[in-house]
Structures are given as structure tokens and as C-alpha cells.
Amino acid sequence: MDVNRDGNRDENRNLSFETFTLAASTADLSEEPAARGRADCLEFRMDLADAPLAALESYGGELPILATNRAAWEGGEADDEGRLEALAEATAVDAVGAVDVELESILAGDAEDVLEAARERGVAVVASAHDFEGTPPRSELVRTLTEAGKYADVAKLAVTAETNADALALLSATEQLTAHGDSVATMAMGEVGRHTRAVAPVYGSKIGYAPVDSERATAPGQYDLETLSRLVSALESLD
Ligand SMILES: O=C1C[C@@](O)(C(=O)O)C[C@@H](O)[C@@H]1O
Numbered sequence: 001m002d003v004n005r006d007g008n009r010d011e012n013r014n015l016s017f018e019t020f021t022l023a024a025s026t027a028d029l030s031e032e033p034a035a036r037g038r039a040d041c042l043e044f045r046m047d048l049a050d051a052p053l054a055a056l057e058s059y060g061g062e063l064p065i066l067a068t069n070r071a072a073w074e075g076g077e078a079d080d081e082g083r084l085e086a087l088a089e090a091t092a093v094d095a096v097g098a099v100d101v102e103l104e105s106i107l108a109g110d111a112e113d114v115l116e117a118a119r120e121r122g123v124a125v126v127a128s129a130h131d132f133e134g135t136p137p138r139s140e141l142v143r144t145l146t147e148a149g150k151y152a153d154v155a156k157l158a159v160t161a162e163t164n165a166d167a168l169a170l171l172s173a174t175e176q177l178t179a180h181g182d183s184v185a186t187m188a189m190g191e192v193g194r195h196t197r198a199v200a201p202v203y204g205s206k207i208g209y210a211p212v213d214s215e216r217a218t219a220p221g222q223y224d225l226e227t228l229s230r231l232v233s234a235l236e237s238l239d
Helices: 029-035 052-057 083-090 103-107 112-120 138-149 164-179 196-203 225-236
Strands: 021-026 041-045 065-068 096-102 124-130 154-160 184-189 207-211
Touching: 021 029, 021 225, 029 041, 041 052, 041 096, 052 083, 083 096, 083 112, 096 103, 096 112, 103 124, 103 138, 112 124, 124 138, 138 154, 138 164, 138 184, 154 164, 164 184, 164 196, 184 196, 184 207, 196 207, 196 225, 207 225
Parallel strands: 021 041, 021 207, 041 065, 065 096, 096 124, 124 154, 154 184
Antiparallel strands: none
């Protein structure tokens, strides 16, 4: 999709995901100072926060925000009632440089308004899919990422690796899409695939997620921010 950026936004708020972007995942925007210096942005999990729109409106931090309002049916805590409308409203907040929209919502035709709001306001879109049960075959990973990429600036896929072969399939799909010029973000949830969070950027993955404190992880197997930042930097400097 050709995303139209209006360019009116403060440049510091832009999230282009052209290079690897480390997102500190949080339900509490007051964690921003602790994330600054290591993270490139905050992933604000609106679905896990109290009064998320009010929190966004009073945000005074420096890091740009990737806003996520994860549906309960996709591993989050938001009801469908008003969920995408709240995400569309979040695009009006200057600090919001990107929104995460579930691929399922896009394919069901439920996300037109939020996609439109993002486009009009120069806010990037991450179209995401999650598999909390396992890892589909490699061809399906490629298909899902390709499909998600039609609607968004970044196609994101999180799977659950049960074997090293699952982790390799995800990395291989990441490499294929990246070599083709697509912008993707991938990670394997859980213990077996944990290392993919550090390694996937080497194969082109554009977003990594980590909580400031591992006690507030937003998905299984996440490293804390300090650890993921150190691992990704160490691997980057080997290039
Ligand atoms: O979709 C993702 C990726 C994620 O599930 C992960 O595995 O790190 C964490 C979520 O907060 C984020 O919205």
C-alpha cells in the first residue's frame, strides 16, 4: 500500500521503521524516562492501561509512541467495543508515530477508519498477527507477512516456536521478505524461540519489543529492555 505521509508531524515523532526500532512495551507511560537511552520508542499497550487516551493526552515524554490496543481474541485485554475507535483517536496525539492494527481486523474490514486516520495524520501502521499455539509452516509465514504488508508500513508476525526448526523457519521467512524489499517484524514467543528476539534483526526484522522490567513482560519469552538492547547492539556491531 502506498502510505501517504503528510509531513506535518514533528520529525522526532516519526516512526519510519527503516532501520531496526527497539520498542519498550508498557502499559504505563511514566516508564518513559527509564526506557529513554535504550529504546527508540514506547509501545503503549492501551489494552493493559487504565484510561489510555487520557494517559496519551498528558504524555510529556521524548520517545515517540507506537500505540497498540490488542484485542482479547489476539492475546490482549481489549473488548471489541470501541477498541479500534480508541486506536483511531490515539492517532491524533502528536507523540503517536505509529499504530498496531491486527491483520484479522483489517481483513474483516473493521479497521478502515483507523487506517484512514493513520494515513491522514502521517502515522505509520504495523499490521500484526500472532500465533500463541505454535509455528505454521514456512510457506504460511511468508503468506501471512506478505498479506499484512499490503496494508501497512510494517508486517509483524509473532509465533510460538516449539522447536529450533520453528525458529529457523521464522528467521528464513524474515530473510526472504526482507531480501524482497518488504518491511517485516518477527519474533518467536516462548522459551525455545527466545533467541529470535535478538537474532531476527540480523535477518531484517525491523521491530523488537521488550519491557523495561521483565516482571511486566507483554508476551512470553521477552528479554528485558536492557538485555535486548545489549544483545541487538552486540550482534549489529558484528556486521
Ligand atoms: O505484538 C507484539 C509483540 C509481542 O507479542 C512480543 O512477542 O514481543 C509483544 C506485544 O506487546 C506486541 O504488541
